[in-house]
Amino acid sequence: NAGVTQTPKFQVLKTGQSMTLQCAQDMNHNSMYWYRQDPGMGLRLIYYSASEGTTDKGEVPNGYNVSRLNKREFSLRLESAAPSQTSVYFCASSLHRGVDEKLFFGSGTQLSVL
């Protein structure tokens, strides 16, 4: 029972470097999400994909891009990392959006940008 799998678990970048965070789910869910979690700020939505082939901005999309590669995979890319992007990133999935939307989360990626 893998659920939602995120890689890597930890990453250290220098300012200006790029990287892609990977996320895959094996629950045949339609919707996928990327959140960041910072102390005192709770979970903030970066981007989401309501269904395969669609992506939408969340609350804090600046500095990020996403790709819904297929139904299983949803990646988050930082093109030019900044110290303000130091955070814990969570990928989540749900069967569908809307009524009775239930999120299943991965275990997170801790990213430090120096």
Add this chain to the structure above:
Amino acid sequence: TQLLEQSPQFLSIQEGENLTVYCNSSSVFSSLQWYRQEPGEGPVLLVTVVTGGEVKKLKRLTFQFGDARKDSSLHITAAQPGDTGLYLCAGEGGNTPLVFGKGTRLSVIA
């Protein structure tokens, strides 16, 4: 923008005590969810409440949705160290994705 305010932010209690945490908003939500997050892990869904006034129980945890569907509470009876974690409420408002509160960090001391 729909906002969810959680209180208290931090709570440290002794094993065996009771506690209540709150999730409040000025907006109406179709449903409200509670998640628990342990260190180094992602949040895990505990319960969803849908109907105004609804009460759900999960062992020693009691969840209530306000009559006007703008607020919710989580009551824990006889807290145990295993209840330690970050409790997050999240509101579902229709076409927009779930909105999360900032959480209540609970520490239960043996």
